[in-house]
Amino acid sequence: MKIFNYRLIIFMLSIIFGVAFSIPSFLQTDSGKKISLGLDLQGGLHMLLGVKTEEAVTSKVKSVATSIKYFAEDEEILIDELSIKDGSVQFTVLDKDELPKVDTMLENIKGLKVTKENLNYNVTLTEAEKVTTKDLAVAQAVETIRNRLDQFGLAEPTVIRQGETDIVVELPGIKTAEDEKAARELISKPANLELMAVDEERADQVYALTTYQAAQYGDIILEDSRNPKIKYLVKEIPILNGSQVIDAKVAFDQSHQPIINFTLNSSGSRIFGDFTGKNVGKRLAIVLDGKVYSAPNIRERIGGGSGQISGGFSTIEAGNVAIALRSGALPASVELLEKRSVGPSLGADSINASMMALISGFAAVFIFMIVYYRNAGVIANVALVSNIFIIISIMAMFGATLTLPGMAGIVLTVGMAVDANVIISERIRELLRSGMSIPKAVEDGYSNAMSAILDANITTLLAAVILYAYGTGPVKGFAVTISIGILASMLTAILGTHGIYEALMPKIAKDKNLRKWFGIK
Structure with missing residues (x-):
């Protein structure tokens, strides 16, 4: 008697795979990949952040000034009194x-309102551009915070926009004060890197000048990162900013102190090389979040587009800054509007309630299939159990986070998984009642049921894909669970049970007890 067939072999391998990779999640072992629990199940940190969008507009104006400055130097156009006043860029063309x-050049920069009087220019952003800049600032902040948390290693953080200027951040598993502090610092750190020229002509006057007096020369006064008593007088318009940084990594100098090596993109490399070539002997201040970390003398033209930041970092601080630089600077700073710590008791209650629903639903379906379909129901239940193991194992392999809606998806998948077997069993029963032989009825039963099963599963899968594409947070978790469940049920119900019938067919055909095998009176 031929017991093994390719369908049964594939089904058995999938069961072994499902059991092996789901054990760490069920037993919560220290080794192996496990499913992470969401904020609603294991507790964590919930924060509501507000984005200061006006800062994004200011940053945009400063970026326009930088572009004008570089263009004038590159084209050797003489301009005078280039400065930023009251949200506008002002300068005079001498020729x-x-x-x-x-x-x-100004026409090629979108969103500018240019006022010209003789040789004097006043450049501001249009109202439409200001609105666009603010909206984009919030969208960029969402992506930047999400990228930082992903690189930091937090499992499945939820970062979604709420309203015009607010962002909701949910961090599962954040329970200690130290973890909370590290996460908050990483999220809120602007990581705004700027390379700024030191005003060498007035550098020795920095302690005598007021902020207003410095602004008259187009300068600003910045503090040293390690010693606030040390001041630097730098040009207000930066040479470069963090938008040109494409990579940042932690390294160690000769004294084994952490430093950050950064790399610029092609346009940043060109600007950096041109500036250093024209300013040999002068100082270049490396400014991070408004503080000067170093101001080395330029000894020669620096090509290659790379530099380093040193400033007494600890290893952890250097790592966080490097992450922030790699993921991009926040276009505007964020402020904490609300903070809630979700306790594990809520998670325990949710898990218990969901597990009761899952077990109750599973038991009801399990018993019904055996009572109504007899041995065919047992075969369907084998597929049902293996289906759950496969879902858990795939989610664990991908490091997915299980939320309460995700658990609801598993409960729903239990019903959907057995639905295919119900259709197949009913088709087989119909053919047997018409007098067809058992082997022929089983083969035709699968063939006749295939179109209905595929139509139902494909349409549900498309709906799940749309939910994942346009949904956020828990909705995505529900969509992922449903999608995995649909694919797993098609494997177990269509391929797996068919393989079992093929293996048992000689015995079924010899027995000819339709009530015992298919529940037919």
Whole structure:
């Protein structure tokens, strides 16, 4: 008697796979990949952040000033009194023959309102551009915070936009004060890197000048990162900013102190090389979040587009700054509007209630299949059990987070998984009642049921894909669980049970007890 067939072999391998990779999740072992529990199940930190969008507008204006400055230097156009006042960029072109070049350059920058009087320019953002900049700032903040948390190693953080300027952040598993502090610092750190020229002409006057007096020269006064008593007078318009950084890594200097090596993109490398080539002997301040970490002398032109930040970092601080630089600077700073610590008791209650629903639903379906379909129901239940193991194992392999909606998805999948077997069993019973032989009825039963099963599962899978694409947070978790459940049920119900019938067919055909095998009177 031929017991093994390719369908049964594939089914048995899938069961072994499901059991092996789901054991760490069921037993919560220290080794192996496990399913992470969401905030609603294991507790954690819930924060509501507000984005200061006006800062994004200010940063945009400063970026426009930087572009004008670089263009003028690159094209050798003489401009004077380039400064930022009251949210606008002001400068004077000294040669009227260069006006067409300047006008063309400004026309190529979208969203600008340019006012020109003789040789004097006043450049501001249009109202529409300000609205767009603010909206984009919040969207970029969401992506930046999500990228930082992903690189930090937090499992499945939820970062979603709420309203026009707010962001909701949920961090499962954050329970200690130390973890909370590290996460909050990483989220809120602007990581705004700027390379700024030191005003060498007035550098020795920095302690005598007021902020207002420095602004008259187009300068700002910044503190040293390690010693606030040390001041630097730097040009307000930066040479480069963090938007040109494409990589940042932690390294160690000769004294084994942590430093951060950063790499610039192609345009940043060109600007950096040109500036250092023209300013040999002068100082370049490396500014991070408004504080000067170092201001080395430029000894020669620096090509290659790389630099380093040193400033007495601890290893953990250097790592967090590197993550922040890699994931991008926040376009505007964020403030904590609300914070809630979700306790594990809520998670325990949710888990217990969901497990009761899962076990109750599973038991009801399990008993019904055996009572109504007899041995065919037992075969369907084998597929049902293996289906749950496969779902858990796949979610564990991908490091998925299980939330309360995800558990609801598993409960729903239990019913959907057995639905295919019900359709197949009913088709087989119909054919047997018409007098068809058992082997022929089983083969035709699977063939006749296939179209209905595929149609139902494909349409549900498409709905799950749409939920995942457009949903957020728990909705995505529900969509993932349903999608995995659908694919697993098609494997177990269509391929697996068919393989079992093929293996048992000689015995079924010899027995000819339709009530025992298919529940037919």
